[in-house]
Amino acid sequence: MTQRFGFQLHATDGRARTGVISTPRGEIRTPAFMPVGTAATVKAMLPESVRATGADILLGNTYHLMLRPTAERIARLGGLHKFMNWDRPILTDSGGFQVMSLASLRKLTEEGVRFSSHVDGSKHMLSPERSMEIQRLLGSDIVMCFDECPALPATEDEVAKSMRLSMRWAQRSRDAFGDRPGHALFGIMQGGVTPELREESAEALKAIGFDGYAVGGLAVGEGQEAMFGVLDYAPGYLPEDKPRYLMGVGKPDDIVGAVERGIDMMDCVLPSRSGRTGQAWTRRGQVNIKNARHQDDPRPLDENCTCPACRSYSRAYLHHVFRAGEMISGMLLTWHNLHYYQELMQGLRDAIAEGRLAAFVADFHAQRGAGDIEPL
């Protein structure tokens, strides 16, 4: 096992790329989808089940973990990997996005963000230095720079100002991170939907130098068209030889479009959150399992899926346990959704490696267009 962080690009197809990120805790096949383990658990899943879906890496949330059970406590207990029983790579976000969306009494200054916890009202500070400290205490393998993401709608001026603050914070993050062999620090490009600002941000980050680069400030409600608009050019400003991470994305068709545009890593709560609310993602589209049309249906969610929910249970059963409020509903649907997402990623990786991404994408859209399933 390698003791260094690295990225090897194996093949490209158009702008799409496939490769492997190496870390001391194992390899991450790219394009990679990272399930979200907010509070040291991927909700409704055991970690061995998450691994069984094909996940190489999880995402942990700095904001949630710093508040409960606290980064210091996790460090005393041996770090996040041991704490949550996941020995493969973990990426942690910086807390910057969630502090702006979840915390109360926020005060943003050049130094950072002061805020009150949404859990118990206690007062905290997040800054580049504190975010680096927390992510080090957690033992994160891939650490994200502390950045600011302006709420939409924002004027170009506001976006520019915010981006330049994030670039100063990126330098402070780099300085505070120091030299930690085997651990990576990723910069986050900002700049909204303005190419000049995106380019300015990318140049600032490259001048500092990072192990990977995220495209930030997307998937915040701007819509798929605007997101793809940025992804049509922004990844091109980033180094070819480093992984590119699109934060908080997304639906299956968002993922496919992002991969087509040169993205290597993504994360999203959607497959796990949907699983708990009775929404399943399949090759043939989204299935709302609470719909009464499933109540007598002996067929699986997806007859071609090999996940435990599809191998062993009917739509009628999944409908019943959802309606009855049983935990197995969230457990099975989350497993299915994560399995589907990872299968999609494997399909994308194989298609890129074999130079047939266009056909794969056409088939992906055609299957979804056919509708979920024929009536009984």
Added chain:
Amino acid sequence: MTQRFGFQLHATDGRARTGVISTPRGEIRTPAFMPVGTAATVKAMLPESVRATGADILLGNTYHLMLRPTAERIARLGGLHKFMNWDRPILTDSGGFQVMSLASLRKLTEEGVRFSSHVDGSKHMLSPERSMEIQRLLGSDIVMCFDECPALPATEDEVAKSMRLSMRWAQRSRDAFGDRPGHALFGIMQGGVTPELREESAEALKAIGFDGYAVGGLAVGEGQEAMFGVLDYAPGYLPEDKPRYLMGVGKPDDIVGAVERGIDMMDCVLPSRSGRTGQAWTRRGQVNIKNARHQDDPRPLDENCTCPACRSYSRAYLHHVFRAGEMISGMLLTWHNLHYYQELMQGLRDAIAEGRLAAFVADFHAQRGAGDIEPL
């Protein structure tokens, strides 16, 4: 695999017995603890995980399943085993106890019980004939007679009247059940805490003839002393060569005391329900994982337990995920509790087989007396 229902007694130690119940769907080692799968799921567990704890048989609830998703629907979908992905034996209760504790607008007559559903207010009837029909539609391997269990406190007269009604219903259950090779029908002894009534009930049931006999009307709030008082004599009224089932029991020390008194089968929601409320059962007693004393404790719930919760997680983690309201809390603690219960049953079976039950029971009580765990 046998195609008939049968019971082979392998060894006794005092009044305690160990043996095997044979069914076409597999063997049940006795004394047996049956996890409860109320609504076609053992809450917070996948069936393969329930099996991994050592369970040979599950219990399903007629009352819940007849209301949602309905017995007719389950029958159309291939029966309860297929529906819930459990191919081993299932025992179903008759609905008699739960209709009296959960339904509204109940009207009890010689015919049966009319009631309104607690789910949607719809009107239903449960009678010996309807209960047999529902349990047949579900495909239950061990069917329970429809009986009435009087609410406590009750006068001896009320208990006698209720018991005699249950005995008439037992005959009607036997008649309605008919001849179903490979499926068993169990009678239920009533009679409260009055030996003469218990004996009268046992004689009535034996005259009808059943494949097994339950001791009913206990574990309804009368306390352990009163329950053991009845178990000191009541099992002796039942045939030696048929399984004896104590319904709705119980805590680990209830189980040990019941097995000492000649009980072969038990069921209880306690291990699964406790798991969801942060209560763990261990060799050394009950652990309330939400207690702050666990928040920095790197030790497992029980260092000698081999369940997934104890193998891979600290008390600090279990405390954290409980406090954070995460589903993995109920998943891990339920698994632990069911594992502990099944390990206890295996210990009892081995001790009886080897004629050392008294020493096993003394050790069981001594370990619990020592307290949960030493302070850090």
